[in-house]
Amino acid sequence: MAAIMENSLPTEGQGAKIILGEPVQKGYFYGYEGIVLHEEGGEQAILVLENPFWGRVLFINGTAQFTSRDEFIYHEALIHIPIQAFPEGRVKRVLICGGGDFGAAREALKYPEVEEVLIADIDPRVPEVVKRFFPELLPSNLEDPRLKLLTVDAFKLVRELVDQGQKFDLVVIDSTDPDISTSDFTLELSHSLFSEEFHRLLKALAPQGAIVQQAATPFTMKNILEGSFKIFRKVYPAEEVFCYRASIPSFGGDNAYLLRFPGDPTCPQKSQVPETKYYTHAVHRASFALPKFWLTEVLKGEG
Amino acid sequence: MAAIMENSLPTEGQGAKIILGEPVQKGYFYGYEGIVLHEEGGEQAILVLENPFWGRVLFINGTAQFTSRDEFIYHEALIHIPIQAFPEGRVKRVLICGGGDFGAAREALKYPEVEEVLIADIDPRVPEVVKRFFPELLPSNLEDPRLKLLTVDAFKLVRELVDQGQKFDLVVIDSTDPDISTSDFTLELSHSLFSEEFHRLLKALAPQGAIVQQAATPFTMKNILEGSFKIFRKVYPAEEVFCYRASIPSFGGDNAYLLRFPGDPTCPQKSQVPETKYYTHAVHRASFALPKFWLTEVLKGEG
Numbered sequence: 001m002a003a004i005m006e007n008s009l010p011t012e013g014q015g016a017k018i019i020l021g022e023p024v025q026k027g028y029f030y031g032y033e034g035i036v037l038h039e040e041g042g043e044q045a046i047l048v049l050e051n052p053f054w055g056r057v058l059f060i061n062g063t064a065q066f067t068s069r070d071e072f073i074y075h076e077a078l079i080h081i082p083i084q085a086f087p088e089g090r091v092k093r094v095l096i097c098g099g100g101d102f103g104a105a106r107e108a109l110k111y112p113e114v115e116e117v118l119i120a121d122i123d124p125r126v127p128e129v130v131k132r133f134f135p136e137l138l139p140s141n142l143e144d145p146r147l148k149l150l151t152v153d154a155f156k157l158v159r160e161l162v163d164q165g166q167k168f169d170l171v172v173i174d175s176t177d178p179d180i181s182t183s184d185f186t187l188e189l190s191h192s193l194f195s196e197e198f199h200r201l202l203k204a205l206a207p208q209g210a211i212v213q214q215a216a217t218p219f220t221m222k223n224i225l226e227g228s229f230k231i232f233r234k235v236y237p238a239e240e241v242f243c244y245r246a247s248i249p250s251f252g253g254d255n256a257y258l259l260r261f262p263g264d265p266t267c268p269q270k271s272q273v274p275e276t277k278y279y280t281h282a283v284h285r286a287s288f289a290l291p292k293f294w295l296t297e298v299l300k301g302e303g
Numbered sequence: 304m305a306a307i308m309e310n311s312l313p314t315e316g317q318g319a320k321i322i323l324g325e326p327v328q329k330g331y332f333y334g335y336e337g338i339v340l341h342e343e344g345g346e347q348a349i350l351v352l353e354n355p356f357w358g359r360v361l362f363i364n365g366t367a368q369f370t371s372r373d374e375f376i377y378h379e380a381l382i383h384i385p386i387q388a389f390p391e392g393r394v395k396r397v398l399i400c401g402g403g404d405f406g407a408a409r410e411a412l413k414y415p416e417v418e419e420v421l422i423a424d425i426d427p428r429v430p431e432v433v434k435r436f437f438p439e440l441l442p443s444n445l446e447d448p449r450l451k452l453l454t455v456d457a458f459k460l461v462r463e464l465v466d467q468g469q470k471f472d473l474v475v476i477d478s479t480d481p482d483i484s485t486s487d488f489t490l491e492l493s494h495s496l497f498s499e500e501f502h503r504l505l506k507a508l509a510p511q512g513a514i515v516q517q518a519a520t521p522f523t524m525k526n527i528l529e530g531s532f533k534i535f536r537k538v539y540p541a542e543e544v545f546c547y548r549a550s551i552p553s554f555g556g557d558n559a560y561l562l563r564f565p566g567d568p569t570c571p572q573k574s575q576v577p578e579t580k581y582y583t584h585a586v587h588r589a590s591f592a593l594p595k596f597w598l599t600e601v602l603k604g605e606g
Contacts, residue, residue, distance in 0.1 A: 052329040245550075249556035277596045279595065288589075289585040292579060
C-alpha cells in the first residue's frame with residue numbers, strides 16, 4: 001500500500017500534473033494521470049486528483065477510496081440492499097462507522113422512514129475535503145436535521161452507545177480496507193472496525209438490526225473477506241450471515257459486502273425504490289449469487 | 304489502444320523485464336510489471352508477459368486479451384449460460400468465431416451432448432502461442448475428434464456454411480474488441496464480426512440456435528455494447544435479444560454479453576453443471592440482472 005510508484009513523477013503540491021500508480025497487487029497497478037487538486041499529510045495522507053476519465057478521485061494513503069464516476073455503485077449497494085430487505089417503516093436509526101464522505105448517508109437519507117443518520121468518522125478532514133471537491137456525494141440537504149456527523153473513533157462511540165442502552169436498526173461499516181500485509185489486520189486506522197470485539201458490541205447495539213460491512217475485493221484481497229467472514233460467523237448465528245457483491249470498476253471488479261440480517265435479505269421487501277443509478281430490485285436479488293470460487297476458496301462453502 | 308505507454312521501459316525481446324501500461328481510458332491505464340516470454344509483430348502484434356499476480360497475460364496490439372488467473376470467468380460466462388439455457392441434448396453443433404485461444408472450446412467440450420466444436424480464427428499464431436504458454440486454456444483432450452480448428456476469416460466461413468445450408472445450435476463470437484475510436488467499428492480485425500451483415504448470416508446459420516457475442520466492458524467502452532445492441536435489435540426479434548454480464552477483474556469490472564436466444568434463457572434448463580470455477584445455476588440467473596445505468600444509458604431501457 002505504498003503511496004506513489006517509483007516510476008511516477010513526484011507530486012509538487014496543488015496544480016501539479018502527476019502520474020500516480022496505485023499498487024493493486026504484486027506487479028500490478030492502476031495508473032492515473034491527472035492534476036493534484038488538494039494534498040495533505042498526517043496519519044491518513046489525503047490526495048484529491050482530477051482525472052479525465054474518473055473525474056475526481058480521493059486517495060487515502062495512496063489507495064483510491066472512491067471516484068466521482070463510480071462511487072454510486074459502491075454506496076447504493078452498501079445502503080439500499082440492507083434497507084430494502086426490511087419491510088416498510090422498519091429502519092429508523094442508522095449508524096455509519098467511517099463514511100465521513102457522506103455517500104452512505106446520502107443514500108440512507110433518501111428514505112423518509114429513516115429518522116436519524118449518525119456518521120462516526122475519526123478523521124475530520126474527509127468531510128471537509130468532500131464538501132469542497134465532491135459535492136455529488138453530499139445529501140441533497142446537508143442541513144437535514146436527521147443527519148449528525150461526529151468526529152470520533154467509531155469503536156469508542158459504539159461502546160458508549162451500548163453502555164447507554166441505545167439501539168439501532170442498521171449499522172454500516174464503511175471504512176478503509178484493513179492492511180492485508182499482516183495477518184492480524186493491525187496497521188490501518190480502520191482495523192478495529194473489523195474486529196470480533198467490535199462485532200460483539202454491534203450485536204448488542206442492533207439486536208434486531210442489520211449490520212453491513214464492506215469487505216473489499218476478494219479477487220485481489222481475499223484475506224479481508226475471509227477474515228471478516230470468520231468473525232461474522234463467530235459472532236452471529238450462521239443463518240443470519242450473508243454475503244453479497246457489486247461490481248465496481250475503480251476497485252477492479254466485484255466488491256464484497258458482509259451482512260448480518262435477522263431474516264432473509266435476498267428479496268427486497270419494499271415496493272418503492274428511491275432514485276438510484278445502479279440499484280434495482282432485480283439487482284438486489286442478483287447480488288447474493290456469488291461466483292463459485294468465492295464459495296469454495298474464500299467463504300469455504302458457507303456463503 | 305496504443306501498445307506501450309510512454310513511461311514504460313522499452314521491450315527488448317524475450318526475457319526482458321518490462322513495465323507495460325495498457326491504456327483503458329483517457330488518463331487511466333493498467334500497469335503490469337513482468338517478464339516478456341514471447342513477442343511477435345504483424346497485423347496483430349502478440350506479446351506474452353509473465354506477471355507475479357496474473358500469471359501469464361496475452362496482449363494483442365497492446366490490449367490484454369486474457370490472463371491465466373481470471374480467463375475462466377470470461378469463458379465460463381460465455382459458454383455455460385447459452386448451453387445451460389437449452390434443455391438436455393439440444394446443443395449438438397457449436398461454431399466459435401475467433402476463440403483461437405481454445406478457452407471457449409474447452410468449456411463447450413465439457414458437454415457430452417456437443418458433437419462438434421468448430422473454431423474459426425483468422426490468426427494461426429494465437430493457437431500456437433496458447434499451446435506453448437497457456438496450457439490451462441486447452442481442452443482436456445486436444446485430440447478430441449469433436450474439435451476442429453480452421454485458420455480462416457470467420458465472416459467468410461459463415462457465408463460458405465450458409466451457402467451450404469448448414470445449421471448450428473450455438474454460435475459464439477469470441478473476438479477482440481472493435482476499435483472504439485471510430486464510430487463505425489472499422490479498424491480492427493474483428494470488426495466484421497460485429498456487423499449487421501454478419502448477424503444476418505448467423506440468423507440463417509442458426510435459425511433455432513443461440514448466438515452469443517462478447518460485447519466488452521460498457522463502463523469504459525460503452526459504445527461497443529450500445530452499437531452491438533442496436534444491431535441485435537435490428538436483426539433479431541426483440542423478444543429474442545438478451546444481455547447478461549460477468550465481472551472480470553482484468554477487464555476492470557462487468558463485461559457484457561449479448562445473446563440471441565429462442566425462448567427464455569434466464570433460467571438454466573439442465574440439471575447438471577460440468578466442473579466450473581465461476582458458473583453456478585444461481586450465478587446464471589443473476590447474470591441477467593443489469594445495473595440500472597446500463598438500461599438507461601446504454602441499452603436505452605430495452606434490456
